Amino acid sequence: TIEKALETRQLKTENSLLRDQSGFNSTLVGHSPLIRTLRDDIQRVAPTLSWIVVSGEAGAGKAVTSRAIHQNSARSSGPYVEANLAAIPFENIATELFGRETGNGLTPGHFEKANGGTLVLDEVGDLDLTLQGTLVSALEENHFFRLGGKDRVEMDLRIIATTHHDLEAKARNGTFRKDLYYRLNAVPITVAPLREHLEDVPDLVDFFVHSIIAQWQLPFRRFSTAALNHLRNQHWPGNVRELRNIVQRLLISANEGDIELAELRFSLGDTDAGKGTVAHRPDVGLDQPLREAREAFEQAYFRHHLDAAGGSISELARRSGMERTHLYRKLKGLGIDPRAPRTHTANI
Structure with a gap:
């Protein structure tokens, strides 16, 4: 019929x-x-x-x-x-x-x-x-x-x-x-499981970096040797999917240059070696549109490091690897006032 x-x-x-x-x-x-x-x-x-x-x-x-x-x-x-x-x-x-x-x-x-x-x-x-x-x-x-x-x-x-x-x-x-x-x-x-072939982590990271950058038209960022070694020493209960989510979370931030160990550890929620406190992962929903997810991560990232720097813009610039002029513009765009009273951000 x-x-x-x-x-x-x-x-x-x-x-x-x-x-x-x-x-x-x-x-x-x-x-x-x-x-x-x-x-x-x-x-x-x-x-x-x-x-x-x-x-x-x-x-x-x-x-x-x-x-x-x-x-x-x-x-x-x-x-x-x-x-x-x-x-x-x-x-x-x-x-x-x-x-x-x-x-x-x-x-x-x-x-x-x-x-x-x-x-x-x-x-x-x-x-x-x-x-x-x-x-x-x-x-x-x-x-x-x-x-x-x-x-x-x-x-x-x-x-x-x-x-x-x-x-x-x-x-x-x-x-x-x-x-x-x-x-x-x-x-x-x-x-x-990924924990049984951790020697593949660098290859996986490289693959994810290039595929995510191509998919989302993001600027290229490279993982430093120290960051890659840190990734290889993780247990990865969520396996390859968890690794990909970490790479994506780092790439959607507006930071520039290599992804260093400090930035990676913050994203992973590792213990802050200097203070013995835990820097929890920002609550960024990966099902959001890219712009909203990136903004949520950046706000959490800069608020955390501004608090850790005691409100010092110079220290925040050093931690984030950004020039002060660009940093001021970034904070203003995110609605963050560095002169405002700070609250503890350990639970970000």
């Missing part, structure tokens, strides 16, 4: 857009043995079209690994669709995955959108047992029905499942279906 033809055309258009986006953030950065092994694993499994489980801690690089597998597969020209199962409300998951048909038309789900390409089931370990059963049925029969629909929809896609859970342990204790585990886990790939 005309209605279904229009729906098919819309689906093809969406898939074209998804193909255009599939190359984004698919670069594995680093030269450590762990990253080289991961690249080898991707090159080995990508052409096979086997279903894969990518496991690892949050922020370690599961999404980048999944995209790299797709980009190196025979389906790289097809759509790349991510279904973040942990973020979808329980009552909407079936519709999001399989689509819906009503009297007013049909809405394709993630499975249908991914036909001809790759579907990533992100955080599959968080899926409810009932929906795990529905998923097993679709995977076993290689087709599904949209909610409210009677027409069978054939599946032609590759499944990559990601998880931060130990799915084998969950299968043993009954919180994850064994049949789903064995069907998905044809080829397991593990992404190591």
Whole structure:
């Protein structure tokens, strides 16, 4: 019918857009043995079209690994669709995955959108047992029905499942279906946490600096050797994602020149070696527009150092590495009066 033809055309258009986006953030950065092994694993499994489980801690690089597998597969020209199962409300998951048909038309789900390409089931370990059963049925029969629909929809896609859970342990204790585990886990790939390949931190920082600068059209800043060494000595519980956020936070500030250890330590919330107090990170929401995020960080940064300098503009200029004339203009633009009574800023 005309209605279904229009729906098919819309689906093809969406898939074209998804193909255009599939190359984004698919670069594995680093030269450590762990990253080289991961690249080898991707090159080995990508052409096979086997279903894969990518496991690892949050922020370690599961999404980048999944995209790299797709980009190196025979389906790289097809759509790349991510279904973040942990973020979808329980009552909407079936519709999001399989689509819906009503009297007013049909809405394709993630499975249908991914036909001809790759579907990533992100955080599959968080899926409810009932929906795990529905998923097993679709995977076993290689087709599904949209909610409210009677027409069978054939599946032609590759499944990559990601998880931060130990799915084998969950299968043993009954919180994850064994049949789903064995069907998905044809080829397991593990992404190591950043703390296990800290030698890749300089490469990652360089990659993030150039990509963020290009994306936001920011002036170039280089991390000093001392700053890079400090980054290499962090534990990184948030892994590569946390490192990227730190780099972004520093680049959106209006400071000039190299990023030195003092500025980095303030951004990290390290202990102030001179006073034994903690300089907390400014509360900068990275989901804000760039201008607002930069202004929030700069206000927190200059208020903190103005307080630490005892209100001395000369000392603030030394700490920030700025000329006094430019510093006065900057403070005025941020609405900071250096002559105003100061309040303690240890909780910035």
